[in-house]
Amino acid sequence: MILEEETKEFTEKVVKIDRVAKVVKGGRRFSFNALSVVGDSKGKVGIGFGKANEVPDAIRKSIESAKKNLKSIHYIGHTVPHDAIGSFKSARVILKPATPGTGIIAGASVRSVLERAGIQDVLTKSWGSSNPMNIVKATMDALQQLETPSMAVKRRGVSLKHLFGQDL
Numbered sequence: 001m002i003l004e005e006e007t008k009e010f011t012e013k014v015v016k017i018d019r020v021a022k023v024v025k026g027g028r029r030f031s032f033n034a035l036s037v038v039g040d041s042k043g044k045v046g047i048g049f050g051k052a053n054e055v056p057d058a059i060r061k062s063i064e065s066a067k068k069n070l071k072s073i074h075y076i077g078h079t080v081p082h083d084a085i086g087s088f089k090s091a092r093v094i095l096k097p098a099t100p101g102t103g104i105i106a107g108a109s110v111r112s113v114l115e116r117a118g119i120q121d122v123l124t125k126s127w128g129s130s131n132p133m134n135i136v137k138a139t140m141d142a143l144q145q146l147e148t149p150s151m152a153v154k155r156r157g158v159s160l161k162h163l164f165g166q167d168l
Contacts, residue, residue: 047113048064086141113140
């Protein structure tokens with residue numbers, strides 16, 4: 001019963017479905033891949049990848065995989081606290097804070113991750129690989145680099161005024 005309540009709060013988005021073929025002696029064998037993003041819009045987001053012979057099974061597997069790989073991210077208000085550049089293989093994604101009301105300025109793959117994470121105002125740019133899998137993983141890398149000012153103060157062992165250069 002508790003597991004059912006936990007799964008209801010997550011929203012799911014299938015980013016990409018691919019049909020792939022394996023060539024065997026008798027011809028081609030087709031199967032399907034699915035890439036999904038799952039999040040609670042409150043700072044938890046996960047990505048998953050599933051493979052199966054039928055599309056619904058591939059989607060189900062990818063969503064289950066995403067729920068197992070949930071990560072917590074840190075943001076302030078409805079935007080990211082600072083610039084972050086995430087990378088995965090040859091894909092690069094930059095996230096920049098935006099003023100309230102800006103919205104998510106991003107491509108489809110990056111947008112799906114940010115929406116599920118709960119970020120509403122952000123500017124992004126991706127370059128390098130345009131493969132959705134690489135872009136999604138680069139976005140997750142950038143989100144995991146984010147830290148709030150209080151976290152930076154604790155990590156660096158300085159005061160908040162010193163962190164922002166106001167104690168000079």
